[in-house]
Amino acid sequence: MYILDDIEVRAREELFINIHPIQPGGRLTPEAMKALIAYGDGYSTCDWCRKPFRLDKIKRPPIDEFHAELAEFVGMDEARVVPGARRGFQAVVSSIVRPGGSVIVSSLAHYTEFLAVEDAGAIVREVPLNQSNIVTAEATAEKVEEVRKETGRLPALIMIDHFDYMFGNEHDVRGIAKVAKEYGIPFLCNCAYSLGVMPINGKEIGADFIVGSGHKSFASPAPSGIVACTKEWADKVFRTTQMVGDVTRRKFGIKEVEMLGCTLMGGVLIAMMASFPAVKERVKRWDEEVRKSNYFVGEFLKIKGNKVLSEMPRKHTLTKVDTTESFDVVARRHKRRGFFLSDELKERRIVGEFAGATKTWKLNTYGLTWRQVKYLAEAFQDIARKYGIPVG
Amino acid sequence: MYILDDIEVRAREELFINIHPIQPGGRLTPEAMKALIAYGDGYSTCDWCRKPFRLDKIKRPPIDEFHAELAEFVGMDEARVVPGARRGFQAVVSSIVRPGGSVIVSSLAHYTEFLAVEDAGAIVREVPLNQSNIVTAEATAEKVEEVRKETGRLPALIMIDHFDYMFGNEHDVRGIAKVAKEYGIPFLCNCAYSLGVMPINGKEIGADFIVGSGHKSFASPAPSGIVACTKEWADKVFRTTQMVGDVTRRKFGIKEVEMLGCTLMGGVLIAMMASFPAVKERVKRWDEEVRKSNYFVGEFLKIKGNKVLSEMPRKHTLTKVDTTESFDVVARRHKRRGFFLSDELKERRIVGEFAGATKTWKLNTYGLTWRQVKYLAEAFQDIARKYGIPVG
Numbered sequence: 001m002y003i004l005d006d007i008e009v010r011a012r013e014e015l016f017i018n019i020h021p022i023q024p025g026g027r028l029t030p031e032a033m034k035a036l037i038a039y040g041d042g043y044s045t046c047d048w049c050r051k052p053f054r055l056d057k058i059k060r061p062p063i064d065e066f067h068a069e070l071a072e073f074v075g076m077d078e079a080r081v082v083p084g085a086r087r088g089f090q091a092v093v094s095s096i097v098r099p100g101g102s103v104i105v106s107s108l109a110h111y112t113e114f115l116a117v118e119d120a121g122a123i124v125r126e127v128p129l130n131q132s133n134i135v136t137a138e139a140t141a142e143k144v145e146e147v148r149k150e151t152g153r154l155p156a157l158i159m160i161d162h163f164d165y166m167f168g169n170e171h172d173v174r175g176i177a178k179v180a181k182e183y184g185i186p187f188l189c190n191c192a193y194s195l196g197v198m199p200i201n202g203k204e205i206g207a208d209f210i211v212g213s214g215h216k217s218f219a220s221p222a223p224s225g226i227v228a229c230t231k232e233w234a235d236k237v238f239r240t241t242q243m244v245g246d247v248t249r250r251k252f253g254i255k256e257v258e259m260l261g262c263t264l265m266g267g268v269l270i271a272m273m274a275s276f277p278a279v280k281e282r283v284k285r286w287d288e289e290v291r292k293s294n295y296f297v298g299e300f301l302k303i304k305g306n307k308v309l310s311e312m313p314r315k316h317t318l319t320k321v322d323t324t325e326s327f328d329v330v331a332r333r334h335k336r337r338g339f340f341l342s343d344e345l346k347e348r349r350i351v352g353e354f355a356g357a358t359k360t361w362k363l364n365t366y367g368l369t370w371r372q373v374k375y376l377a378e379a380f381q382d383i384a385r386k387y388g389i390p391v392g
Numbered sequence: 393m394y395i396l397d398d399i400e401v402r403a404r405e406e407l408f409i410n411i412h413p414i415q416p417g418g419r420l421t422p423e424a425m426k427a428l429i430a431y432g433d434g435y436s437t438c439d440w441c442r443k444p445f446r447l448d449k450i451k452r453p454p455i456d457e458f459h460a461e462l463a464e465f466v467g468m469d470e471a472r473v474v475p476g477a478r479r480g481f482q483a484v485v486s487s488i489v490r491p492g493g494s495v496i497v498s499s500l501a502h503y504t505e506f507l508a509v510e511d512a513g514a515i516v517r518e519v520p521l522n523q524s525n526i527v528t529a530e531a532t533a534e535k536v537e538e539v540r541k542e543t544g545r546l547p548a549l550i551m552i553d554h555f556d557y558m559f560g561n562e563h564d565v566r567g568i569a570k571v572a573k574e575y576g577i578p579f580l581c582n583c584a585y586s587l588g589v590m591p592i593n594g595k596e597i598g599a600d601f602i603v604g605s606g607h608k609s610f611a612s613p614a615p616s617g618i619v620a621c622t623k624e625w626a627d628k629v630f631r632t633t634q635m636v637g638d639v640t641r642r643k644f645g646i647k648e649v650e651m652l653g654c655t656l657m658g659g660v661l662i663a664m665m666a667s668f669p670a671v672k673e674r675v676k677r678w679d680e681e682v683r684k685s686n687y688f689v690g691e692f693l694k695i696k697g698n699k700v701l702s703e704m705p706r707k708h709t710l711t712k713v714d715t716t717e718s719f720d721v722v723a724r725r726h727k728r729r730g731f732f733l734s735d736e737l738k739e740r741r742i743v744g745e746f747a748g749a750t751k752t753w754k755l756n757t758y759g760l761t762w763r764q765v766k767y768l769a770e771a772f773q774d775i776a777r778k779y780g781i782p783v784g
Contacts, residue, residue, distance in 0.1 A: 003426045004666050007453045010430045012439060026434020033432055034395045036659070038402045040428050042418020042607030042614050047404060047743075061399045083475035083615050086652040094511065107637065111644040115652050118635045119486065126639035215434030215658055222434050222658030223475050223615070243510045245499065247518035252503040260478040260507050266607055266614030267428070268660065274396050351439075 012351055017372050020352030021318055022165075024366035025197050025217035028271065032219055035274035039267035046265060052254040055262035055269075056080060066273045073280065074191075074210050075201030076228035078238060080256075081214070081264045081272065085192045086112035088211035088227030090119060091258035092188055093157065095237045097122045101156040102147050104185075106135045106171065108164035113190065125155060132311050133167050135160055137175030144183055158185050162200075163193040167310040168318030168364075177206025186233065192216050193318065195226065196279050197366060198286035208233050214268075219275035219282075221268045292373045293317040293365050299377035304390040305329070309360060317366040328358040330387040341383065348379045404743055409764050412744030413710055414557075416758035417589050417609035420663065424611055427666035431659035438657060444646040447654035447661075448472060458665045465672065466583075466602050467593030468620035470630060472648075473606070473656045473664065477584045478504035480603035480619030482511060483650035484580050485549065487629045489514045493548040494539050496577075498527045498563065500556035505582065517547060524703050525559050527552055529567030536575055550577050554592075555585035559702040560710030560756075569598025578625065584608050585710065587618065588671050589758060590678035600625050606660075611667035611674075613660045684765045685709040685757050691769035696782040697721070701752060709758040720750040722779040733775065740771045 001009040012018050013027055028036070039045065048060040056067045071079035082088050089112060097103055099121030105113050107126045117124050127135050127143045140158065147155050158180045162173050173189050180187035188209040191200050195212030196219065202210040214224025229237055238256045245251075255261040264272070293314045300306055305325030310316075327341050334340040338356040345353055354361045365373055381391045393401040404410050405419055420428070431437065440452040448459045463471035474480050481504060489495055491513030497505050499518045509516045519527050519535045532550065539547050550572045554565050565581050572579035580601040583592050587604030588611065594602040606616025621629055630648045637643075647653040656664070685706045692698055697717030702708075719733050726732040730748040737745055746753045757765055773783045 003430060004423045004669065006457075007427060007662060007666055010433075010436055010439070013433055020435070020438070023433065023435045023438065028432050028434075031396045033429070035399060036428055036432050037425070038395060040420050040425055040613050040663070041402075041405055041415065042420070042612060042616075043412070043415045044402055045614075046412070046415065047402070065398075083479070084652075084657075087475075090652060107640050109637075111633075111647055112653055114635045114637070114642075114644060115633055115647060115649050118633055118649050119652075124635060124637060126637045128639050220434060221432050222437075222660065223656055224434075241503075241507055241510055243506045243516060245501075245506070245516060245518045247520050248499050250506075252506060255503055255507060257507050257510050260476075260482060260511070261504055264615055265476075268614065270395075270399060271432070274399055277396065 016349050016351040017368065017376060018352040019350060019363040019365065019376065021362035021364045022216055023352065024317070024364050025193075025219070026213075026215040026222070027219060027367060028221065029219050029275045029278045031274040031278065032221070032271035035270040036221060036267045039270040042266055044266050045269060054254050055265060061270060061273065063269065063273070066276065069276070070226060071228055074195060074212070074226065074228045075203045076210055077231040078234040079226055079228035080238065080259055081269055082225045082227050082259070083223035083264060085190065085211045085213040085216070085225040086116065087263075088209075088225050089113050089116035089159065089188070089190070091227055092209050092211070092229075092237055093117055093120045093122070093159075095239070095258055096186060097156040102151060102153070104140065104143055104147070104155045104158040104160075106160050106164060108133070108135070108161060108166050108169075109159070110161065110165050110190065110192065113159055122156065127160070133169055134311065135171040135176070137172050137179050140176045141179045144179065144185065154183055154185055156185070157188060159188040159190060161190040161193070163316050163318070165193065167320045168193065168314070168316035169311045170315045173205050173207070180208075181206060193316065197283060197289070197317075199283045202228060203230070209237070214272050218272060219279055220272040224264060224268050224272055289317050289366055290315060292368060292370060293319065296365050296373050296377050300380055302392050303381060303384040304392060318362060318364045320360060320362045322360045324359045326384065326389050330389070331358040344383045344386070345379065348382075350376060350379055408741050408743040409760065409768060410744040411742060411755040411757065411768065413754035413756045414608055415744065416709070416756050417585075417611070418605075418607040418614070419611060419759060420613065421611050421667045421670045423666040423670065424613070424663035427662040428613060428659045431662040434658055436658050437661060446646050447657060453662060453665065455661065455665070458668065461668070462618060463620055466587060466604070466618065466620045467595045468602055469623040470626040471618055471620035472630065472651055473661055474617045474619050474651070475615035475656060477582065477603050477605040477608070477617040478508065479655075480601075480617050481505050481508035481551065481580070481582070483619055484601050484603070484621075484629055485509055485512045485514070485551075487631070487650055488578060489548040494543060494545070496532065496535055496539070496547045496550040496552075498552050498556060500525070500527070500553060500558050500561075501551070502553065502557050502582065502584065505551055514548065519552070525561055526703065527563040527568070529564050529571050532568045533571045536571065536577065546575055546577055548577070549580060551580040551582060553582040553585070555708050555710070557585065559712045560585065560706070560708035561703045562707045565597050565599070572600075573598060584617075585708065589675060589681070589709075591675045594620060595622070601629070606664050610664060611671055612664040616656060616660050616664055681709050681758055682707060684760060684762060685711065688757050688765050688769050692772055694784050695773060695776040696784060710754060710756045712752060712754045714752045716751045718776065718781050722781070723750040736775045736778070737771065740774075742768060742771055
């Protein structure tokens with residue numbers, strides 16, 4: 001089935017149980033899909049754009065209200081939508097980090113944080129993990145001291161992931177916020193894996209900046225994201241242009257430099273808005289999602305040789321597992337190698353594992369029903385039994 | 393009709409003739425709409441992402457081929473998709489302009505060019521327009537000399553719009569490219585209003601960089617755009633990350649700093665790809681679009697008092713008109729003021745004029761059929777007659 005030439009129809013979410021590590025939180029709601037269809041045309045949000053001519057001021061559809069509610073939802077004073085969390089990192093780093101400066105990041109920092117820092121001409125300084133692969137407040141404080149000792153200056157920013165992309169572990173962002181406050185260093189909490197799936201309150205965390213991802217955790221199309229901050233930082237990160245044309249004397253006073261003016265024109269934004277009511281409801285059910293995650297992991301660990309590399313019990317639906325001593329043993333003697341597992345899963349209408357990987361890999365149970373989670377767990381056990389791996 | 397609460401269904405393109413200045417080139421093709429539906433979910437493009445894990449290397453759907461064909465289509469060596477033309481300006485300026493440097497722009501430069509320069513800590517220097525509101529090669533050379541004399545340094549970049557957003561006038565980008573070459577200054581040609589509606593060949597123009605807009609001129613959803621360059625500049629603007637984690641020694645070597653890694657994940661990109669065959673065809677029919685634009689303008693000028701502020705004959709479908717001495721005379725004594733014109737147009741199922749404006753305003757006839765263009769011209773004449781304005 002092809003849309004056109006070599007672009008195939010995508011129906012993974014409709015036809016399969018998808019355990020892809022980064023896809024489940026960005027699956028659209030039916031409302032978002034309707035919005036995408038109605039607002040698909042390029043500049044569809046500009047129909048009722050009036051003075052002062054900026055996306056987040058548009059009243060019809062109520063983009064201005066959405067921005068106000070979004071700030072409230074994340075517990076911050078100001079919020080903007082951006083084309084992905086990475087653009088949020090870039091906007092903050094570009095605003096407050098000078099070339100040659102240092103930014104404290106996690107040893108599990110996402111690569112886009114590295115790039116944002118590099119783009120600003122600064123360098124990353126990683127906080128080491130503890131034995132459970134957690135970034136602690138103590139380790140962060142030590143790193144700050146290390147940077148101060150080595151460079152004679154405090155780091156310009158502390159940017160730590162609430163939950164990381166590798167293990168889905170929760171890091172001590174509240175403790176780290178306190179450390180940041182003690183040193184007077186601004187703190188960006190990267191909530192790409194949490195904002196939109198669980199309740200997030202930036203002020204309660206103690207963050208100066210909250211960044212989230214629409215396509216990762218907010219049931220929204222790509223590229224979409226959120227950057228929010230306290231009012232203390234709004235004038236800096238959302239500063240408006242000061243540039244004046246030397247010939248025309250033109251000024252574009254209302255446009256925000258780091259946002260490059262308007263950000264998410266069109267269907268992507270309206271889809272985010274359409275998903276918002278469902279997102280507000282679903283974050284209240286996060287505990288249930290975590291229970292399903294732990295149920296799955298418990299069943300998965302009954303397969304002899306299976307390990308979980310993420311912290312236990314699970315606090316997230318994204319989990320890194322190690323099947324080196326179970327499925328990989330099978331793979332080593334199977335003619336399809338590691339793809340045997342993908343074949344077996346696909347036969348059971350499960351997709352989203354990293355095809356061919358049977359050593360360490362990631363999966364995400366977010367949004368599966370109890371029936372699906374149970375089916376998923378049974379499917380792995382069934383495959384194990386089929387290849388003679390004991391299930392206890 | 394509402395999608396949800398206060399988000400109304402948008403059907404302007406289906407129910408009306410839309411003459412909005414910036415919307416017609418970004419109207420989706422049916423193929424793009426199908427792609428948006430199939431690939432709407434957040435990270436939909438990541439199903440088959442394999443080593444080296446970068447969007448423009450993905451083979452299924454054939455995103456890698458699309459990038460190669462896109463570079464060829466714009467007559468450059470390398471091309472990337474970005475969330476809007478503005479991100480293209482930012483990537484180029486951030487790569488080659490140092491703080492304190494100067495960037496030559498048009499006196500009709502789009503505000504996003506100002507912002508990209510401001511974000512890099514540099515300043516814009518505008519080239520004055522000639523009497524026909526055109527940026528010439530001579531004026532550009534004079535501006536370069538002026539900057540050299542005042543600052544002792546050459547500008548770091550010349551960034552000029554092929555067609556501007558204000559009048560839709562064509563500027564002498566080929567002549568300006570020659571000037572740039574003589575001075576050894578890189579030249580970015582902003583084709584936001586041309587790439588995707590008319591044939592563009594960057595090397596034939598003599599540009600080092602071509603930037604285009606998906607939602608403005610490429611029948612694509614927002615936010616989308618294109619940045620392309622010659623191979624001489626590829627290593628600079630598309631440089632890959634050099635950052636190394638000090639604790640983990642992690643490197644993300646394949647990721648491009650200015651792109652922030654992957655750019656347009658999801659349906660927006662697949663919709664661009666799905667529109668591409670139609671875009672390749674439609675640029676061949678640009679002459680016909682210009683003929684329709686000139687036909688309309690000719691009829692529009694038969695209304696006594698109407699003026700056209702854009703260059704004549706029209707070389708573009710975007711036109712700035714002045715109706716101060718025709719419709720605005722009516723508006724001054726009408727109880728609905730300038731909105732009378734919007735009311736009259738809407739009654740004739742025409743939308744997209746700037747509601748309430750009856751002095752100077754813009755319209756775009758791109759993509760209308762001959763029948764629609766004739767209907768549009770007759771509608772304006774009909775309204776004129778109704779209010780006693782002579783039509784000659």
